[in-house]
Amino acid sequence: MEIEEAREVRTTCPYCGVGCGVLAKVSADGEVSVRGDPDHPANFGRLCSKGSALAETIDLDGRLLRPEIDGRHAGWDEALDLVASTFSQTIAEHGPDAVAFYVSGQLLTEDYYVANKLMKGFVGSANIDTNSRLCMASSVAGHRRAFGSDTVPGTYEDLELADLIVLVGSNLAWCHPVLYQRIAAAREKRPEMKIVLVDPRRTMTADIADMHLAIAPDGDVALFTGLLAYLGRHNALDRAYITAHTTGFGQALFAASALDLAGIAAATGLSEDELVRFYSLFAATPQTVTVYSQGVNQSSSGTDKVNAIINCHLATGRIGKPGAGPFSVTGQPNAMGGREVGGMANMLAAHMEIENPEHRDRVRRFWNAPEIAEKPGLKAVEMFKGVADGRIKALWIMATNPVDSMPDADAVEAAIKACPFVVVSDVLARTDTVRHAHVRLPAAAWGEKDGTVTNSERRISRQRAFLGVPGEARPDWWIIAEVGKRMGFGEAFSYDAPAEIFGEHAALSRFENDGARDFDIGTYAGIDDESYERLTPFQWPAPSQGAPLWPAGHLPLKGGDGLLGPPSLTANVAERAPSPNQPNSPLAGEMSGRTEGGAQTRHGLSSTRFFADGNFYTPDRKAKFIAIRPATDTRTTPEFPLILNTGRIRDHWHTMTRTGKSPRLSQHIAEPFVEIHPADAQQFGIGDADIVRVSSPRGEVLVRALITARQRRGSVFAPMHWTDQFAGRSRLDTLTAPLVDPVSGQPALKHVAARIEKFAAKTFGFAVTRTRPEPATAAYWAVARCRGGWRVELAFDDDAIDWAAFAGALFHAPAAEMLAYHDSDAGQHRIAAFDGDRLAGALFIAAGPVAVSRGWAAEQLEDTHTSQRERFRIVAGRAGADRPDAGATVCSCFSVGVNQIVAAVAAGCTTVEAVGGALKAGTNCGSCRSEIRAIIQTNRVQAAE
DSSP, X not given: OOOOOOEEEEEEOSSSTTOOEEEEEEOTTSOEEEEEOTTOTTTTTOOOHHHHTGGGGOSOTTBOOSOEETTXXXXXXXXXXXXXHHHHHHHHHHOGGGEEEEEOTTSOHHHHHHXXXXXXXXXXXXXXXXXXXXXXXXXXXXXXHHHSSOOOOOOTHHHHHOSEEEEESOOHHHHSHHHHHHHHHHHHHOTXXXXXXXXXXXXXXXXXXXEEEOOOTTOHHHHHHHHHHHHHHTTOOOHHHHHHHEEOHHHHHHHHTTSOHHHHHHHHTOOHHHHHHHHHHHHTOSSEEEEEOHHHHSSTTHHHHHHHHHHHHHHTTOXXXXXXXXXXXXXXXXXXXXXXXXXXXXXXXXGOOTTOHHHHHHHHHXXXXXXXXXXXXXXXXXXXXXXXXXXXXXXXXXXXXXXXXXXXXXXXXXXXHHOSEEEEEESBSOOTTGGGOSEEEEBOOTTTOOEEEEOTXXXXXXXXXXXXXXXXXXXXXXXXXXXXXXXXXXXXXXXXSHHHHXXXXXXXXXXXXXXXXXXXXXXXXXXXXXXXXXXXXXXXXXXXXXXXXXXXXXXXXXXXXXXXXXOOSSOOHHHHSOOTTSTTOTTSSTTSSOOTTSOOOBTTBOOOOOOTTOOOSSTTSOEEOOOOOOOOOOOOOSSSOEEEEEEOOSSOOTTSTTGGGOTTTTTTSOSOEEEEOHHHHHHTTOOTTOEEEEEETTEEEEEEEEEXXXXXXXXXXXXXXXXXXXXXXXXXXXXXXXXXXXXXXXXOTTOEEEEEEEOXXXXXXXXXXXXXXXXXXXXXXXXXXXXXXXXXXXXXXXXXXXXXXXXXXXXXXXXXXXXXXXXXXXXXXXXXXXXTTEEEEEEEEESSSOOSOHHHHHHTTTSBOOSHHXXXXXXXXXXXXXXXXXXXXXXTTTTEEHXXXXXXXXXXXXXXXXXXXXXXXXXXSOTTHHHHHHHHHHHHHHHHO
């Protein structure tokens, strides 16, 4: 048999919007390893903990590998015919608005394009929306209001060039770790750089902040309207820029002046001194980048927040220049690509407007479509209300899990369950959404599919296949196109490969454009398969040679791609890089300074910026200031006195369908939790590690208490990742309300009235088991992968339980040899089951939170246990002196625990760099460096005492 040679494939990470390049190596025996691509201009070789663990998430465990109809296996023809005929019949009987697609930022641009084309151009409805609506819709709306287009003006390079970076509602250290590390590296080279963090929580990002403004929830509008008023009062305006390139400044400044400094302080929860220090720093620093993310977007006033930020940059002319501009960083790998193809209900493809009849006609003619949607469709929250009330009778969900991620999640689940016809295309056979599908279609996963994604700085990169497609799974674009053919639109959907789709997408972007629209990648129109395969990362715009790159009078910056022309289709990074011997070469001293033209580049790559010289995409080519009045929004009540903030954690992603497969990623934080300020915990009688019931007017969840002063008093924070697949009663979005921003339709997921109370658990438990446990009888449970099996946290509201029987059911090992220790008076029970020399499972029960080393217990699943002494040690729950306990995982990249770091500090490692040298912790993605620094400081203080 011929042995395949090892190969390495350039692809792109499927997680956040940073868009990191990945080198996936497939060895001769089929084993996959990943590392960062040193030549990719987003990450230059760095990967975060999630990216580093990608190879652990590509197994076939739990995969959906064959089409299913009502739970039975079916062939593709039968399944596709049923989908096409049911959608066609529903349209014929009830009209095109009776069907809907709910798609995802996890789709590739080619998938997104075909879905949007089918729905808007051939079905004739705009009822296609995306989970990106939950991520960056307010940024889109704010950009369109201010710029006339959804244009992100800045680049990652600006983060390294800025003298001041303002991070607003962005835990960059955990949610975009590679960008955080780029900033940290730039700060190390230029210590004079200042960083301000605006966030109700003192997140790990505060580790590099010179100033942390612990703002009240939704206080951002007041903060930035106050900043605009301050800039006006202190003559810190660029009046020449305002006059030449903007309109509406007077009205915006008047509205922003509604509150005096004391009023701004009251609305933001900040002191007047904090406000003045921030405002004066902003006013005095021309090279300022304001980075914002979900803390801004996921709000009922999200669009106003975006425009309040943009107003301040327009007023000072700090836009489109090196190291200056407002910068939205997106949460998903292809949220930007979805925006480019019109994947949202209120957009058309190629950044055209569904409300504009000329744009509609242009797209219809290009597609040769029978009709085109004439009005915006239902946005995500409206869409599921439409499912609930019967307006939508056929729903297709692609690559997303709305039963967990949508606000008012129980109502969304009820709507999906009641919908007459539900299709789900997904990778996994078991998700909380897939379980309600009438038709389940197996989609290709990351590593198996080909296409493109666009990152937060408008850089388009290839995702390439390096694995075969398993079973009967198919790419999403193929599935959608096959349905389109069966609905009678064969000619429009007769694609043979993703290159063909990308070429059509590029051709549409240049069609009747002539510089009138921002999105133009016309140089790639009609790209062939070979060139598509060799495509290197590029930033748009990239129009056809000879076509205008900018609107009339709009000049690119020196060194930008606009002067260099679009990159060659086949050139690699080295071929495009200028010679280090050229005058002012950006390769001379990487990241050491700024070029004469004001731009700094890395690895010879330069960036394109919009709007330095005005010429926006509004009818008069001027940016619009938006008049915004600061307002307060009180949602708490005596019954629900706290504010619940929701978000992400470092090592998990969305609803854990991918990261939940990785043992390494599950060890840092293995169960759902709620952060509570110590004063609030005391007030509500909650101790550290207690089980807590968090309630809102819509429901309740059970999570673990994490008491920390990093949390703002009066607010609590809980992550959104846990689902019914990984925990019982912990689906966080059952608590959030379907309250949306009136302009963008984005839900307010970070400001929910809530209450907390201690859950009256009578018994707590922890277990490890080689097979996946199903502890449904526990009042609280949370399972997580570990090496060799699974770990599970437990709590019970009943202590009259036969623990031996419970353990037997939990371990799925009826023939195993049991060892047990019982102390009923103390409420302690410990049971270990051995299948030959291997541990089948161990269960530890206590009257309070179980004090057993989780990492050590999980390690026992991988060892052999031949002696009775070793077995009794497991029952005792204690490691021997020869097996020191690493403690809770801090560094996921290298599996380094807190006890190992404490030991290194005791041995003389008193800096993060020293700990990294001894243990490697913090030397890869760096997202744990702030935790390491905190451990060092704590242990040095204790030693001094």
